[in-house]
Amino acid sequence: MSKINAAITAVGSFVPEDVLTNKMLEEMVDTNDEWITTRTGIKERRILKDPLKGTSFLGIKAAQNLIEKSGINPEEIDLVLFATATPDMPVASTAAYTASQIGAVNAFSYDLQAACSSFLYGMSTASAYIEAGRYKKILLIGADKMSSIINYTDRATCIIFGDGAGAALFEPNHEGLGHQDEILRTDGIGRNFLKIEAGGSLLPASEETVKNDQHYVYQDGKTVFKFAVSNMADVSEKIMLRNNLSGDDVDFLVAHQANKRIIDATSKRMKLDNEKVLMNIQRYGNTTSATLPLLLSDYEKQLKKGDNLVFAAFGGGFTWGSIYLKWAYNS
């Protein structure tokens, strides 16, 4: 039997319709469009305003978009992986609810949390199951309702994040296309610099934690920026060297959309021309677990069978890594 690779065979996405522009943020905190644009590359983000809807709403919409486009029968899905840092509730999993809502009645499901690297790590998990021959159809969803954990009086974080969702289907490929290699890393020192302090087992919710704003994202942006730039560029360069890929051999960089300057530093180290760098941060900001599948969905028509894609992400934890994947279809 030929070697099995795990290939992405379909993608889908969803963003809520409400737009939060830099101009609108100028009315909310001490910031301005020029600062946000030059420091981050972000012009606007999408916000899920309905207080009765959680992250599952976004993920279900993205999964339904994928199912509609690809025509797959949800009953054939073996596993639903839900990558998110903002689950509907701490217990039960957002994946279980989502799987039932999309009709994946024969699947098992679970959530996967690695902050902004959640989707990248999920790609590794999905690929490992497929390449082991254990499952044939794995739906990986990346979705976050970041607006539910952002303090809109904190200019250090509220200008960055947005809400969104994307989904990718992983299936076996016998032509050598799909997942080729990966380098994934973590460093626990990172939790001092990017965290939500309260609401977990270490500091359960109390009147005090609410009063102290400890249920919102805290970020020491400068420190995270430094780690992100060096680590994301390092692993991306390393995966190219290990697979004998030059800048000319790589067709597209699919990088986590946290800050345009971080993406530029990574692509520079990889010696990539600008047109090979997928970018939609200007429209969505940082959607955490959704950035990578949102890029795949937005650029799907440009991706050709056999293209060499390098994925890269960096996030809270710290968590980071790079995956080399050969694209498996023309749309």
Ligand code: UT7
């Ligand atoms: O996705 C998960 C991983 N997260 C990331 O990768 C994010 C990494 N960090 C970043 O992207 C950047 O650090 C930020 C965009 C968060 C901040 O950009 P920066 O260039 O690192 O700015 P800074 O924090 O060093 O602040 C520079 C200046 C300061 O003023 P002074 O001290 O130089 O007078 C800040 O007070 O800009 C000021 N500033 C702002 N001004 C207008 C900070 N935030 C703002 C703001 N609007 N929103």
